[in-house]
Amino acid sequence: MLRTIDHFIGGSTFASGERQGEVFNPSQGQVQASVRLGTAADLQKAVDAANAALPGWAATNPQRRARVMFNYKALVEANMQELAELLASEHGKVVADAKGDIQRGLEVIEFACGIPHALKGEYTQGAGPGIDVYSMRQPLGIVCGITPFNFPAMIPMWMFGVAIACGNAFILKPSERDPSVPVRLAELMKEAGLPDGILNVVHGDKEMVDAILDHDDIRAISFVGSSDIAHYIYSRGTANGKRVQAFGGAKNHGIVMPDADLDQVVNDLAGAAFGSAGERCMALPVVVPVGDRTADALRERLVPAIEGLRVGISTDPEAHYGPVVNAAHKKRVEDWIQTCADEGGELVVDGRGFTLQGHEEGFFVGPTLFDHVKPHFRSYQEEIFGPVLQMVRAPDFETAVRLPSEHQYGNGVAIFTRNGHAAREFAARVNVGMVGINVPIPVPVAYHTFGGWKRSGFGDINQHGMEGVRFWTKTKTITQRWPDGNADVGDMGAFHIPTMG
Known part of the structure; x- marks a missing residue:
């Protein structure tokens, strides 16, 4: 029962x-x-x-x-x-x-x-x-x-x-x-x-x-x-x-500058995009490498890292992440994967159809990677809320600032760089509520505050x-005064707007 x-x-x-x-x-x-x-x-x-x-x-x-x-x-x-x-x-x-x-x-x-x-x-x-x-x-x-x-x-x-x-x-x-x-x-x-x-x-x-x-x-x-x-x-x-x-909701972006430590970026993206099966409002489901050389080098490192992720049951101590919450959400995530592919995104790693031996009925979605995603895609504009990472290539820094700034969501954003000036400029200009500098999930500590912008x-x-x-x-x-007991009841000043002069 x-x-x-x-x-x-x-x-x-x-x-x-x-x-x-x-x-x-x-x-x-x-x-x-x-x-x-x-x-x-x-x-x-x-x-x-x-x-x-x-x-x-x-x-x-x-x-x-x-x-x-x-x-x-x-x-x-x-x-x-x-x-x-x-x-x-x-x-x-x-x-x-x-x-x-x-x-x-x-x-x-x-x-x-x-x-x-x-x-x-x-x-x-x-x-x-x-x-x-x-x-x-x-x-x-x-x-x-x-x-x-x-x-x-x-x-x-x-x-x-x-x-x-x-x-x-x-x-x-x-x-x-x-x-x-x-x-x-x-x-x-x-x-x-x-x-x-x-x-x-x-x-x-x-x-x-x-x-x-x-x-x-x-x-x-x-x-x-x-x-x-x-x-x-x-x-x-x-x-x-x-x-x-x-x-x-959210559609948080991770900006990767040409000078970024790509090994660290890959490690951070693996956790931020796929941890908790991507079911986080502060997940990092969009990566924006600046320049094709950066994008190609990042992709080359990302694919083996993603393919090496272990998806398992919630009690598996070796698993990087587990199933999504229910069957309806699994279908929703997989439908978004198909939508992105239909829109023209290059499906580099496809997580659909993932099953786990002995847990074939579980609500699992494997890690998924898209490249060459465009800002006009519905799959980019909307929150997928699953283990799906979309790569949107930016030709320059200005485009990288504009993408998260113009998106309907403004929860969190991250930039990966060794350049202090670029980081400072990005943090000051980006139209997003929470910013991470070499921090992939910029959830503030408890004595600061949490909140996004826009939708x-x-x-x-x-x-x-x-x-x-x-x-x-x-x-x-409270404004208080303790009279000395000698106030004149007939004082006409009592009938005027009080001032502190």
């Missing part, structure tokens, strides 16, 4: 919902569990639990909230192997990569441990005669995160770590494709000392998402997913008066770091 993954509301599992979704084991190609697909009534249960717990948690001083985060960090680290294996079994990424998923989320939890410092406001003594001005950051109330399948640990922790540390109550709606780890993370947060009702997990599809977008008590929403859905989330959420940050991000505030603190809080500014 298949296990059923329930909601986690008010500190315990909650079994509700007639509709259920299938959770696969991507390595086997078989259903391993079902997940409840909740309704607006289930969301209301979570909101009620959050409302009951919120006043006490918001009134808890930041230092005590930070202690819960310290406890939580230790618990997640103690359960790392269990969490990684559970994550790998539902997502398909190999266990080592799953541990990286969890660790990058923990880095934001570490940042949240310093929330007493991050919440400090500003203070001006003597802004006017006997007048002081200061500000404070206060929690918004009940907030929500809607997270994707590709990072079922990292992205939820990016969101709820900072939000909860700031004093909010949080409702998490994870992907229904791999929902077990988010529930387990919530259970560990309860074990760390978080009051029941402050972190709730509700499962569902569009019905649940729309209920979240329309609920009057939910003050802010953070989303990561495809760009079309990100735009929908942002538009409907803001129309309902909510604060929204919605991050979408990769909707909203004005990025994730985690101090931007995250700003997103999950509202600023209150």
Whole structure:
């Protein structure tokens, strides 16, 4: 009998919902569990639990909230192997990569441990005669995160770590494709000392998402997913008066200058393009060598490196990457490979039809390389989100800057070079939110901030770091004066607009 993954509301599992979704084991190609697909009534249960717990948690001083985060960090680290294996079994990424998923989320939890410092406001003594001005950051109330399948640990922790540390109550709606780890993370947060009702997990599809977008008590929403859905989330959420940050798709470019260390570039591209089966919004699926000599030399090194990649089941310690998440996504990736070939791309390495002995039903796609891809190809313009690397040759540096700058997505970009001037010029001019210089996946550290431009991000505030603190809080500014008791009640100045002169 298949296990059923329930909601986690008010500190315990909650079994509700007639509709259920299938959770696969991507390595086997078989259903391993079902997940409840909740309704607006289930969301209301979570909101009620959050409302009951919120006043006490918001009134808890930041230092005590930070202690819960310290406890939580230790618990997640103690359960790392269990969490990684559970994550790998539902997502398909190999266990080592799953541990990286969890660790990058923990880095934001570490940042949240310093929330007493991050919440400090500003203070001006003597802004006017006997007048002081200061500000404070206060929690918004009940907030929500809607997270994707590709990072079922990292992205939820990016969101709820900072939000909860700031004093909010949080409702998490994870992907229904791999929902077990988010529930387990919530259970560990309860074990760390978080009051029941402050972190709730509700499962569902569009019905649940729309209920979240329309609920009057939910003050802010953070989303990561495809760009079309990100735009929908942002538009409907803001129309309902909510604060929204919605991050979408990507088509990140890796610019390879003629002076680059090609051996290092090949090593970096192998991991950045094919790691996690390419199911990363910060993957590097487009490589742009500058000049045909650079392109030819790079291709000569890339082909044997790609052909040497080991694709395996998620528990294979020797595998470089595992299967994609489900059969529908496998078909989507393979359809894009055919599209690129039909458009005129040279299919150098074809990953379609890959099978693994003993796991013939698994959702595997082999590593794929295209050369001579053109900017007008649909397969270049859209996100493939699979283990497919496209080579777009650029004749010069100006073209290399223009390609990512003019693309509809603007999440991340990298340049590989030994030339400091070229790197500095590229970083300053490229129209993309996150830039790597000889760094293939430029995801910033937790105390900086994460966010893309153009159709990769909707909203004005990025994730985690101090931007995250700003997103999950509202600023209150106080202007104070303590009279000496000799004020003249009839002073006409009291009827004028106050100034600090």
